[in-house]
Amino acid sequence: MPGPDDFGMVWHLGWNHNMREKQKGSRAAGLPNDDIGPDIRLELYRLQVEIRDCEKRANDLFFQNLIKGTSHLSLGQEGIAAGVAVAMQPGDKSFCTYRGHAHTLARGVPMEKVLGELMLRDNGLMRGKGGSMHLTSVEHGVMGSYAIIGAHLPIACGSAWRAQYLGQKDVSVCFFGDGTTNIGAFHEALNFAAIWKLPVVFICENNLYMEYTPIADVTAVEHPAADRASAYGLERIVIDGNDADVVYRTAQAAFAKARKGDGPSLIECMTYRHSGHSRADPAKYRPEGELEKWLERDPIKIYRERLREFGISDAQVAAIDAESKRKVDAATEACKASPSAPVELLTTDVYADGGWSWRN
Amino acid sequence: MAELTYRDAVARGIAQEMERDNNVVFLGEDVAKAGGVFKSTVGLYEKFGPLRVRDTPISEQAILGAAMGAAMTGLRPIAEIMFADFAAVCFDYIANEFPKLRYMTNGQLGCPLVVRTGNGGGARFGAQHSQSIENWTMMIPGLKVVAPSSPIDVIGLMAAAVRDDNPVIFHEHKSLYAVKGEVPDGEILDTLGTARILRPGKDATILALALMVPRALAAAETLAAEHGIDCEVVDVRSLVPLDTDTILNSVARTGHLFTVEENPRLCGWGAEIASIVADEAFWDLDGPIVRITTPHIPLPAADHLEDLALPNAPRIVEKIGRVMNGSVR
Ligand SMILES: Cc1ncc(C[n+]2csc(CCOP(=O)(O)OP(=O)(O)O)c2C)c(N)n1
Numbered sequence: 243m244p245g246p247d248d249f250g251m252v253w254h255l256g257w258n259h260n261m262r263e264k265q266k267g268s269r270a271a272g273l274p275n276d277d278i279g280p281d282i283r284l285e286l287y288r289l290q291v292e293i294r295d296c297e298k299r300a301n302d303l304f305f306q307n308l309i310k311g312t313s314h315l316s317l318g319q320e321g322i323a324a325g326v327a328v329a330m331q332p333g334d335k336s337f338c339t340y341r342g343h344a345h346t347l348a349r350g351v352p353m354e355k356v357l358g359e360l361m362l363r364d365n366g367l368m369r370g371k372g373g374s375m376h377l378t379s380v381e382h383g384v385m386g387s388y389a390i391i392g393a394h395l396p397i398a399c400g401s402a403w404r405a406q407y408l409g410q411k412d413v414s415v416c417f418f419g420d421g422t423t424n425i426g427a428f429h430e431a432l433n434f435a436a437i438w439k440l441p442v443v444f445i446c447e448n449n450l451y452m453e454y455t456p457i458a459d460v461t462a463v464e465h466p467a468a469d470r471a472s473a474y475g476l477e478r479i480v481i482d483g484n485d486a487d488v489v490y491r492t493a494q495a496a497f498a499k500a501r502k503g504d505g506p507s508l509i510e511c512m513t514y515r516h517s518g519h520s521r522a523d524p525a526k527y528r529p530e531g532e533l534e535k536w537l538e539r540d541p542i543k544i545y546r547e548r549l550r551e552f553g554i555s556d557a558q559v560a561a562i563d564a565e566s567k568r569k570v571d572a573a574t575e576a577c578k579a580s581p582s583a584p585v586e587l588l589t590t591d592v593y594a595d596g597g598w599s600w601r602n
Numbered sequence: 603m604a605e606l607t608y609r610d611a612v613a614r615g616i617a618q619e620m621e622r623d624n625n626v627v628f629l630g631e632d633v634a635k636a637g638g639v640f641k642s643t644v645g646l647y648e649k650f651g652p653l654r655v656r657d658t659p660i661s662e663q664a665i666l667g668a669a670m671g672a673a674m675t676g677l678r679p680i681a682e683i684m685f686a687d688f689a690a691v692c693f694d695y696i697a698n699e700f701p702k703l704r705y706m707t708n709g710q711l712g713c714p715l716v717v718r719t720g721n722g723g724g725a726r727f728g729a730q731h732s733q734s735i736e737n738w739t740m741m742i743p744g745l746k747v748v749a750p751s752s753p754i755d756v757i758g759l760m761a762a763a764v765r766d767d768n769p770v771i772f773h774e775h776k777s778l779y780a781v782k783g784e785v786p787d788g789e790i791l792d793t794l795g796t797a798r799i800l801r802p803g804k805d806a807t808i809l810a811l812a813l814m815v816p817r818a819l820a821a822a823e824t825l826a827a828e829h830g831i832d833c834e835v836v837d838v839r840s841l842v843p844l845d846t847d848t849i850l851n852s853v854a855r856t857g858h859l860f861t862v863e864e865n866p867r868l869c870g871w872g873a874e875i876a877s878i879v880a881d882e883a884f885w886d887l888d889g890p891i892v893r894i895t896t897p898h899i900p901l902p903a904a905d906h907l908e909d910l911a912l913p914n915a916p917r918i919v920e921k922i923g924r925v926m927n928g929s930v931r
């Protein structure tokens with residue numbers, strides 16, 4: 243099973259590796275060579291912190307019984323959501339899963355809209371009709387969150403096919419977990435995207451577990467996504483998903499390739515979820531010490547160090563932290579104050595005429 | 603006016619819509635260069651080219667998933683699932699994805715697409731290539747479901763399906779592909795959710811769908827000629843939306859209701875209609891509502907056994923004659 247010790251492995255770095263060499267050279271002269279720049283770095287940091295704070299708040303609200311149903315947090319996986327989203331352009335499309343709060347927030351959807359949906363209030367993204375597993379905000383390019391494992395990979399292909407057919411330049415991005423690589427739709431979608439050279443980027447968040455079963459126990463290859471890539475003529479890409487810079491660079495390259503018309507990419511991001519699969523899960527199945535090791539590689543911790551390394555002041559970081567807390571508190575209060583949706587919503591939007599009528 | 607087969611009507615209906623709207627695209631297995639395994643899409647590839655008419659791998663989930671992704675972002679795809687039975691391998695899209703999208707997103711997204719599929723028995727294909735699955739699709743809120751019985755209806759309902767902003771499951775009957783019918787020249791556009799009275803009658807209402815329509819019509823002629831029973835034959839055409847007005851009005855006139863269904867017995871479309879009629883037109887009825895269906899069995903391949911299983915004109919005549927005996931108004 244890949245674990246923290248494997249971070250010494252040769253990641254797919256390619257030009258990233260060269261970048262590191264370059265950085266070593268310039269480090270001697272003072273600050274490291276910065277290919278990303280302070281503005282984007284601060285944005286990557288802000289997103290990770292805001293996602294972290296919002297997810298933590300979601301967890302608290304559960305225990306106050308203010309969030310009903312289920313919910314799947316991305317605590318520990320924020321680096322991927324942030325890194326990919328910052329590399330995206332307006333108009334690009336995100337296709338997410340039930341573990342999709344992070345990806346939704348990362349596209350700029352206000353926290354209140356996300357927390358409101360989790361709390362099933364009228365102010366939520368879908369006014370409570372979808373719930374936590376189906377966050378959608380078309381105006382932000384979030385084209386839905388899907389809760390049937392694998393279903394949205396072909397759907398993302400279809401969106402990419404539309405872009406290709408109409409000559410539009412947007413890229414469709416599809417997020418999913420390691421467990422998703424063992425369902426048929428994953429394989430159908432990869433082949434389909436490859437043969438039609440679709441502008442779609444598949445992002446596998448390998449957090450080492452399906453719900454409770456370690457992915458390594460049920461998968462014939464070590465890297466469930468990347469080791470299958472060659473079967474579809476795609477490059478094998480495994481990256482450190484807890485380093486937002488690495489995610490950002492890799493995603494950027496994949497998007498550029500897609501936009502040029504050179505077809506799909508599949509990126510496997512190694513990561514770890516700090517909490518259980520869903521709120522019902524205390525995650526007792528994890529071996530002792532595993533979580534602690536991964537906490538050392540917490541993406542936000544890594545990124546704070548990174549900012550310091552690049553000369554960004556602690557005051558700037560503290561300001562982002564404070565603003566994030568303020569936003570979460572304000573969003574929480576707004577949600578608590580929001581009513582439930584009116585009961586008329588029960589039967590709206592079943593059909594395109596806005597209603598539910600199936601007979602005359 | 604031209605005489606056209608049901609098979610050629612499929613291609614004509616699709617072509618009509620592709621000519622009208624550049625956003626209409628068509629995908630499926632063997633549909634483009636080969637013109638479809640039932641030869642129902644011959645000529646489309648030549649006419650509209652490889653960008654609009656696309657052969658896919660044998661990946662039913664990818665076909666329907668891609669159709670959905672394209673539909674929700676601006677295209678109006680038509681997807682073929684070769685045999686209706688194969689809907690089972692991509693049922694996630696039919697049951698969970700297409701029909702829930704608009705509701706779950708509170709109207710932010712829609713799924714304007716058509717899934718065409720070769721439905722029904724009679725071709726000696728055995729249990730996995732002969733099923734009538736219209737009831738699988740009828741039971742899901744958010745879908746529309748049609749099953750035409752004639753070439754002109756194929757074109758008109760296809761056009762209506764493509765222009766509809768909802769996901770429409772379009773059941774073509776495999777045993778009707780060779781059937782011919784008169785079709786006017788020019789654009790044909792029909793309306794979803796409308797049944798059609800094909801033979802007016804005063805003694806009993808027979809509801810039928812797809813291949814059962816010609817059989818019900820033949821039975822009605824025999825019932826009139828040999829039993830003096832004058833049946834009204836209604837082609838239901840559209841299961842969702844369901845034209846209950848036409849059905850309830852017919853029952854109000856005749857006082858008797860029979861359904862002729864190709865699906866196996868349990869939960870066939872006729873059961874739903876029987877329940878509606880029992881609920882809303884009970885006092886119009888002069889006798890029991892009787893469903894004539896395939897027995898609750900998988901379909902056999904052997905011709906004599908399959909013929910025994912599917913409702914046919916003699917069985918319809920026998921059943922209706924027996925029930926109506928002595929109760930004709
Ligand atoms: C088709 C299907 N099978 C099973 C499930 C139940 N289920 C929900 S999440 C999950 C685990 C998915 O694991 P992975 O893809 O690694 O994603 P993660 O939750 O780790 O982000 C399972 C089995 C489902 N939703 N859909």
Ligand SMILES: [Mg+2]
Nearest residue numbers: 419420451452
């Ligand atoms: Mg996982």
